Amino acid sequence: MQPKLNRDAVSGLLLALIGAAAAYRAFDYGIGSAARMGSGYFPLLIGGALVLLGAVIGIGGLRASATPIHIPWRELTLIALSVASFALIISRFGLFPALAVSGVLACLADRDIGLRRTIGIVLFSCLLVWLVFVIGLNSPAALIKV
């Protein structure tokens, strides 16, 4: 069965929560007065407005019914894993290993990319990144660390 979601109600609630959390933290930073604004003054203003707006969007959303939602799980998971693997590998092993692992994971997001094409894409990515960032922009990133 297709999952359903009341987009406005949920997102309004989330926004109001974020606003409330920010406004709450803002008190710790010191509100000050309008003439001498503390560092919490502006975040309190913004957080408060966000609570208000989140509530308006959320309550407005309650009048509507939930609509079917389509979450591309495979793409979401694999692209997230691809970026995460890059972040994990880059510092310890260098640029090319990071590009290789994250590239393979990214290619897996689309089930129609075969093995040969994956290898081609990864090699091309390595070449392009090397040309643009290492040669072109003088990035100090190590290509491979052992």
Next chain:
Amino acid sequence: MELFTLGFASLTLTSVVYCFAGVFLGTLIGVLPGVGALSAISLLMPVSFYLDPTTALVFLSGIYYGAEYGGSTASIMLNLPGTSSNAITCLDGYPMAQNGKAGVALTVTTYVSFFGGTVGILLLSFLSPLISRLAVAVGPSEYAAILLLSIIMAATISDGPPMKGIAMVLLGALLGTVGIDVNSGDYRFTFGVPDLFDGVSLVALALGTFGIGEVIFAIRAQKARGPMPKVTFRSMIPSRPEFLKTLFPMVRGTGVGSVVGPLPGAGPTIASLIGYAIEKRISRTPHRFGKGAIEGISSPEAANNAAVQTAFIPTLSLGIPGSPTMAIMLGALMIHGISPGPKFIAEQPEMFWGLIASFWLGNIILLGLNLPLVGIWLWLLRIPYSMMYPVIVALICAGVFTLTNSAFAVWLVLGFGFLGFLLRLFDYSPAPLLIGFILGPMLEENLRRALLIHRGSYIDMLSRPATAVLMLLTVAILLWAILKRNSPVQADDGHSA
């Protein structure tokens, strides 16, 4: 005239080469659906570390307006917009291609783009010095009011319901407060993470919400591509009646683009939508629209190119970027310690006029690039998205890492990528988020100064006539936005790259 004494005189061979490289790359990025100018400019922002500021800006803006030329190609050939401001061109461009008029459509969009761009540059070079001269006298309370007006406009004009737009600028402004508060030295929302002390990286925010967030949905969406019609050079020459039919829409579109371009949050996409709507309304044969009406491509393509150039007006004369792309461009300037604002043109005349001169040059190069090289661009369109997106992800990761030389920024991209995914899932637009992120801290700073001068009295602040007028405008737009929410009118373009 300064354009010639300072502008063209200051263009070196290096900057001419980078101008060419910029517009070439821009066209390439514009042609490929799913790759936007914003991502490309964010990735290449580090060039500012190696180039002098004028050349860096010449290069980055070349990508920006070059993408506007290339963007219509995919709209016409594949019914997929290359950039969001070319989405409306699909409506009549694609049917034209299906009727064997692809070549004519490509030619028309190129020369109307050139016309729109040229008029836009003219306005930019006359209006910017004028506005900045006026703005030098502006105090912090007026500046705060202008910023608030810009933020509200950006939130309400851009696509989607205005309420959600306002929520996005607020969220962006909140993200903008992360880091050390310059005024008090307090750490705000850093959660003890040292990498956050300097604030959230704009590039990571842009690449995450736009780049990664888009890829996740585009992998499936871009699968459905039809076959492409053939284009020969002979088929690219429009007939005399076809040519005449494009002239008035081209002029009207340019007018629309020139007015809409400088407005914060509006920019080329909104300009092209309005340009199309006007043509359809005043046409004696509106039923032809959507079936390959040549007016339906000439007006919006002139409008978005005029808007792309005039969008530089508030950026260069006031230091207020109206779009995320402009914000990144200002970020590139700030790397050099040049703070954009009303004094920019007076203090850096060579840079301002050099940039304008490069726009002329760039537009002429683009005219040359687009017509004879059309074969290359069409060949590029045959590359399926499944071969592009892994490369996009790789470039984003490596680019962000290069910028900061720390893995933390890559984690930020992951977080903001998830945010971008959620925004698309919940029908929010990420553009106002970025505008809030940029303008929020500027608003805070000016509000602080203004309230200090007026001893903490908002009433006192509003007693300055210019501030009052600006605030009234802001309230009017807010009211209009709230009322509009209940009307069923919706723009008929979908979400796009």
